[in-house]
Amino acid sequence: MKTQLVEMIRKDVGNFPGMPGAASKLLALLNNPETPITEIEAILRYEPGLTANVLRLVNSAYFGFSKKIGSVRQAILLMGWKRLAQLVVASCVSAIMDKPVAGYDLAPGDLWRHAVAVAVSAEGLAKLLKIGGVEEIFTAGLLHDVGKMVLGRFVAEHRVDMEVESYRDRSFEQIEKEIFGMDHAEVGALILANWGLPEDLVFAVQYHHEPEKTPKTLPSVDIVHVADIVTLMIGIGVGREGLQYEISREVAERLKLEAHHIERIASETLQWVHSFTESMQAE
């Protein structure tokens, strides 16, 4: 039965919407730090709607520029094109991730708010802990739970088996693995791999509940793990499974994490989410 389920899940992953053309072209350029601005401008020139959405994000209170940024060129000069590429991804996935998610009982907009909250709190935590070189962390935070969109219907169908007494103290992704042969983190990683996203980003998504199993120790894996749990604790996009996820002691030690770091980030996250998403509301 498990093999059958894995097959069905893989099939659904294959049918999951692709990353729109402009975003995947930009992401393909991510590995080349010397990408000329004109090349990026050329990609976005044919996507006026997307460009407008991206510029709205650039001008959001989250980035706090004092002057209005009116062009892609200006945005790249001010924030760097990798940052711009992150905002292109955010614009592209917001429509997909805004939908309700069965199984986890997430209402429309819940998954997206959770995604943004993990992205901004992960960035905030990296800054607070003075951990650099984690450029992919924003996108990793944004996409860490995308697998729930595929796995949700399976969770809904197997609810009775998943909510039994003997599973009560098990971390939810372990229950998913036991029942489906795969958890939502791995499903997410498959989607990201299909989208052609870089390996480090895929790892941060795949191991966000089991950071000690990552084949490559990356601060972004550890930080997304912590940011996810903190965001659930403060109730942003928390689903039916609630806080049924386990904190990794190894990660807490590796990051030299203390209670005041967690509380500080928790106290700021709602405001950060608001400052980012406010600009995305339809005008």
Added chain:
Amino acid sequence: MKIGGNGDTLVTHALGSCLGLMVYDPVARVGGLLHAMLPLSKINPQKALENPYMFVDTGVPELFRQLYEIGGQKSRMVIKAAGCGQPLGNSEMFKIGERNYTVLKKLLWKNNLLLEAEDVGGVISRTVYFDLSNGQVMVSARGEKREL
């Protein structure tokens, strides 16, 4: 934080490790619902100035103060708590829910107040419905609703 009078129903969603505090005066028929995220305001004094309800130590006194203003009396207050959950793994630093609950209990004890009922702890995320016509509190989690 929300306060109201007879006929209102106050709701707060997704209390993970946050504290939900329901306070009701059955004679004046006024009540308030606090959704506090963190135990102590000293972690972010600036935030506490902007939004005292984010913290248990500043939010609880403010809730009572506002209820007194609309006719509530301390001796009649019925106090109930929900939320204060935590993730698995028994990590001290992630026990924000437990710390929220401890600070609440200390505050109540200092002011000679007692909790009438509570539904706290565990890994579940709760939603609270607080009916101010009769003070009834319903807690829903995992698709089940029960009276507190």
